[in-house]
Amino acid sequence: MKRKLFSVALSLVLAGGVLAGCGSKENSSGASPAASASAGAANDLAGKKIALVMQFNTGTFSSQYVEGVKEQVEKLGGKVTVFVADTDLAKMSSNLDAAVNQKFDGILIDHGTAEALEAGVKKALDKKIPVVSFDSILSVPGVTSLEQGDQKMAEATLEQLAKDAGGKGNIVKIWVAGFAPMERRQLAYQAFQKKYPDIKEVAAFGTAQDPALDSQTQMEAILKKYPNKGDITAVWTAWDEFAKGASRAIQQAGRTEIKVYGIDLSDEDLQMLQDPKSPWVASSAVDPKDIGRVQVRYLYQKLHGDQTPDKVVLDPVYVSRDQLPKDKQVNTAQLSEYVKGWGGSQQGYTDWLKAAEKK
Structure with missing residues (x-):
């Protein structure tokens, strides 16, 4: 009888040890059951x-x-x-x-x-x-x-344009309808026109087909139409592809008194923005x-x-040439070192x- 009781007790001890061992293995990470479930789902x-x-x-x-x-x-x-x-x-x-x-x-x-x-x-x-x-x-x-924040982006570049132009001058708008972000940016542009009646729009164009090349070609034609310094104060573009084309046309024509303001920013854009000979001076963008x-x-x-x-x-984030280093080229991965709020969104x-x- 004693031997039988001893065997039962030993079996219970061993079973408890095995269960305890399994439990310690499952929780060896220290994770709570809820955390473990979430990790499992992930x-x-x-x-x-x-x-x-x-x-x-x-x-x-x-x-x-x-x-x-x-x-x-x-x-x-x-x-x-x-x-x-x-x-x-x-x-x-x-x-x-x-x-x-x-x-x-x-x-x-x-x-x-x-x-x-x-x-x-x-x-x-x-x-x-x-x-x-x-x-x-x-x-x-x-x-x-x-x-x-499309309206916010447009407002930032348009307000800087107005400040740099002294609240007056002739501008070219490059924009295209039919795209949600463009439509939101256009709302800011319409408000800008009402706020600054002495800033006149002398030309407007834009297409989504080959936008950089088309913008360059059309800007070249506009520069011939307005050949004198002071005829055009600035170009506002609602997309970086437009800014590329307009900037190339202006730079090749030697008309760098005309400033270009853009929206959106990539590594290629950033190289142009850093070029002191480029008319593109500022952009507003999200990484x-x-x-x-x-x-x-x-x-x-x-x-x-x-x-x-x-x-x-x-x-x-608003990014201007003034914020960027003059002694080296930087890309969008490095831009946060110079522009607060750029990249690394959580x-x-x-x-x-x-x-x-x-x-």
Whole structure:
């Protein structure tokens, strides 16, 4: 009898030890059960297929935006496929349908219009595919829409133009309708015109097709129409591709008394901005790589089951030649050393996202 009781007691002790051992192994990281569950959910997000549906992929700003998207997705163990419509909205709509039909895990949208995208977006949501858009006029429930502070960007460059011009002069506007960010920037321009009636618009143009080349060609024609120094005070451009073309035409014509003010900024733009012979003197922008990174973070929040806002506004930064070093060239990755608020945005980050990146 004693031997039997001893055997039972020994069995209980051994069983308790095994259970305790298993428990200590599960909690060896020191993580709480909630943290472990969140980490497990984050691990489930590895290997996701993400579609990036773009209206256009023009210039270095767009290419750096795509780099930001890919960098953030790859950090989270996923893979990006890019669909580019070359400004053809019908093709963009078709590309969106293709992304849905190919059963991508999540969809990112860059530009586009509600008319072209709404039906495809609703189809994606019906199939439980989350969608996050950038600079698209979309108001579909369940979609998080990112935009830059477009009016703020336009106001910053226009106010500096007015200050440099002494509140009077003749200007050229380069802008194109039909794009959400352009339309928002145009609102700031209209307010600027009312505020500064002595600043006259003598010419306006712009196209999304070959924008840098077209802007250069059209600016060359305008310079011939206004050949004298003082005929044109400044050029305001609503997109960096426009600023590139206008700046090249002005510089080649030797008319660098004309100043150019832009919106958006890439590495190529920054080189032009730093050139003392370039008429391009200032721009207002958000780091294009940051835009891509932030957009991906909100998509992964949706994949994780988190609640996300309907609208996210990215804060722009004003960058002028005066802020930049004169003894060396810098790129957008180094710009934060000279311009406060540039790059390194933490928008859209969560603790579990940061933990998922480390894994």
